[in-house]
Amino acid sequence: KAGVTQTPRYLIKTRGQQVTLSCSPISGHRSVSWYQQTPGQGLQFLFEYFSETQRNKGNFPGRFSGRQFSNSRSEMNVSTLELGDSALYLCASSLAGDSNTGELFFGEGSRLTVL
Amino acid sequence: AQSVTQPDIHITVSEGASLELRCNYSYGATPYLFWYVQSPGQGLQLLLKYFSGDTLVQGIKGFEAEFKRSQSSFNLRKPSVHWSDAAEYFCAVVGRNNNDMRFGAGTRLTVKP
Numbered sequence: 001k002a003g004v005t006q007t008p009r010y011l012i013k014t015r016g017q018q019v020t021l022s023c024s025p026i027s028g029h030r031s032v033s034w035y036q037q038t039p040g041q042g043l044q045f046l047f048e049y050f051s052e053t054q055r056n057k058g059n060f061p062g063r064f065s066g067r068q069f070s071n072s073r074s075e076m077n078v079s080t081l082e083l084g085d086s087a088l089y090l091c092a093s094s095l096a097g098d099s100n101t102g103e104l105f106f107g108e109g110s111r112l113t114v115l
Numbered sequence: 116a117q118s119v120t121q122p123d124i125h126i127t128v129s130e131g132a133s134l135e136l137r138c139n140y141s142y143g144a145t146p147y148l149f150w151y152v153q154s155p156g157q158g159l160q161l162l163l164k165y166f167s168g169d170t171l172v173q174g175i176k177g178f179e180a181e182f183k184r185s186q187s188s189f190n191l192r193k194p195s196v197h198w199s200d201a202a203e204y205f206c207a208v209v210g211r212n213n214n215d216m217r218f219g220a221g222t223r224l225t226v227k228p
Binding site: 045090092103105108109111 | 146147149151156157158159160161164205207209210211215216217218219220221
């Protein structure tokens with residue numbers, strides 16, 4: 001079974017631009033979560049989607065948004081990029097629903113550098 | 116408030132020595148508990164998890180962890196560390212009725228030859 005796939009793996013943007021990151025979950029997984037990882041703040045929860053609906057949201061500004069499609073694939077978008085948005089963005093999928101055990105399966109991440 | 120504390124930011128051990136990484140959590144009820152490992156530039160890989168039952172859980176790569184309810188702890192152990200174990204280790208908790216997983220700050224493990 002294929003794992004969680006994130007694209008692109010690496011990207012460089014300049015301040016003020018916007019970026020879209022993509023995540024394909026493990027087949028059959030209906031929940032997708034996004035995390036931002038930086039050396040100073042560690043792993044911070046961005047949001048979680050289930051059945052195309054945002055179920056949980058972390059404490060990030062409105063510049064960070066996401067969505068989930070009917071096939072469970074998810075995208076996250078960051079608008080008006082700031083230098084501090086440079087980070088590794090990790091996507092994780094889980095079964096959710098009645099089979100939920102809370103276990104997350106992570107992709108390898110998208111490394112965003114903002115210049 | 117829900118939180119996870121990993122008191123040790125960086126630990127150095129010699130190859131072959133034993134290892135214990137500490138994790139304490141604060142949660143309203145007993146959550147699900149996890150340990151993940153992250154190699155440089157990679158995503159997180161699950162080492163082991165605790166849901167219920169036996170409080171000593173075995174994981175991959177020879178790791179084990181013990182859940183102690185009275186201490187709100189879930190410490191990770193390995194009897195003999197290998198050089199390939201050098202990585203960052205994260206303790207995580209998630210409620211039994213939600214998908215909002217919270218992570219500790221991580222412990223970076225260095226293995227000396």
